Amino acid sequence: MIKSILETNFAGKKVLVRVDFNVPLDENQNVTDDTRINASLPTIRKIMEDGGIPILMSHLGRPKGKVNPKYSLQPVADYIVAKLGMKVNFTTDCIGNEAESVVENAKKGEIVLLENLRFHPEEEANDPEFSKCLAKLSDIYVNDAFGSAHRAHASTEGVTHFVAEKYAGLLMLNEVKFLTLVTENYQKPFVAIIGGSKISGKIDVINELMKKCDTIIIGGGMTFTFYKAMGLEIGKSLLEEEKIELAGELIHTAKQNNINLVLPVDIKSAYEFKNDSPAITTDFNNIPADKIGMDIGPKTVELFSGIIKNAKTVLWNGPMGVFEMDNFAEGTKSIAEAMKFATANGAVTVVGGGDSAAAINKFGYDENVSHVSTGGGASLEFIEGKKLPGVEALY
Ligand code: AMP
Secondary structure, three states, X not given: OOOEHHHOOOOOOEEEEEOOOOOOEOOOOOEOOOHHHHHHHHHHHHHHHHOOEEEEEOOOOOOOOOOOHHHOOHHHHHHHHHHHOOEEEEEOOOOOXXXXXXXHHOOOOEXXXXXXHHHOHHHHXXXXXXXXXXHOOOOEEEEOOHHHOOOOOOOOOHHHHHOOEEEEOHHHHHHHHHHHHHHOOOOOOEEEEEOOOOOHHHHXXXXXXXXXXXXXXXXXXXXXXXXXXXXXXXXXXXXOHHHHHHHHHHHHHHHHOOOEEEOOOEEEEEOOOOOOOOEEEEEHHHOOOOOEEEEEOHHHHHHHHHHHHOOOEEEEEOOOOXXXXXXXXXXXXXXXXXXXXXXXXXOEEEEOOOHHHHHHHHOOOHHHOOEEOOOHHHHHHHHOOOOOHHHHXXX
């Protein structure tokens, strides 16, 4: 069994916590989205309220094993001080003498934040010596970085072999709870909504969902490869030539297994891949040869929303259109609204990480669904039925 941090009391203890502070920064090194910092707060607060001292460690960006000020966690330390009013002791390296003495001298009510783990190539290489250096900072370890749990790195996997106690943080537990609800303990009707740009990254997910779902709704850019497999005109829409055959097979498998694979029935398309490009909406079998499919149309919204609203379990991964452009965001927004309705109706509704999470946040419905995952790749792999090394290491 994975132990929850709620099963223990950290009074007087220093606790090494892997968090996911891989936040976006602007050109002036200001944090532009604090979702991930906020998501870790319940765990940080629990340790502090017990009277323990959290030693936070994270990666930021891809510095490729080299020290690079562009990827320093200093702006995150500054952000926590300024926005949350906490005293943060920042270390200029995540291991070594300085880190050890900062940890040693940290006082109750304070936090330690270690510099970017990925300044050392040994982090991603899951080097045992590096893991030991991390474990030297504390023999109590908590993993709250679900977004990194699909990687066997020193801070997510290796370090667990050198600590006396290991726990899952509250964010990690919540992710595992809701993703288990949609992969194992789901209630039917179970509807999956799969969108985004390409089929390529989502084949394994679609195959896995085929075993479980009653309905799979397809939207976004991948729609057009399915249309092509059906012999339809798709104009200049996104196409994965080498996946046409696969799309045809998926349609066939769904039919054979009595799974309702639903594609958009109308499409909003534009001349150019631009927000202000003139757009028209046509039925799916009438997409003009000179246009790019950018969003689902209103008939599709009605069709998809009806299915979603009657579901008992809904899993959503990938936007329905180019939602970053306001003129092509309506389809994705309407699906978010249908998710809200289904949740109010008693359904378990889960939004996968990455772009669908960004979309539901953008439209302000993130509080209206059961769970929005903080992990893009990690949530996809969990849904595919893969074991996540960062989760497994906590057993
Ligand atoms: P993914 O990372 O595969 O989930 O894809 C997300 C991206 O798909 C978003 O940036 C959307 O803008 C993009 N997308 C959604 N619909 C379309 C479309 N019809 N054509 C091109 N890109 C799209």
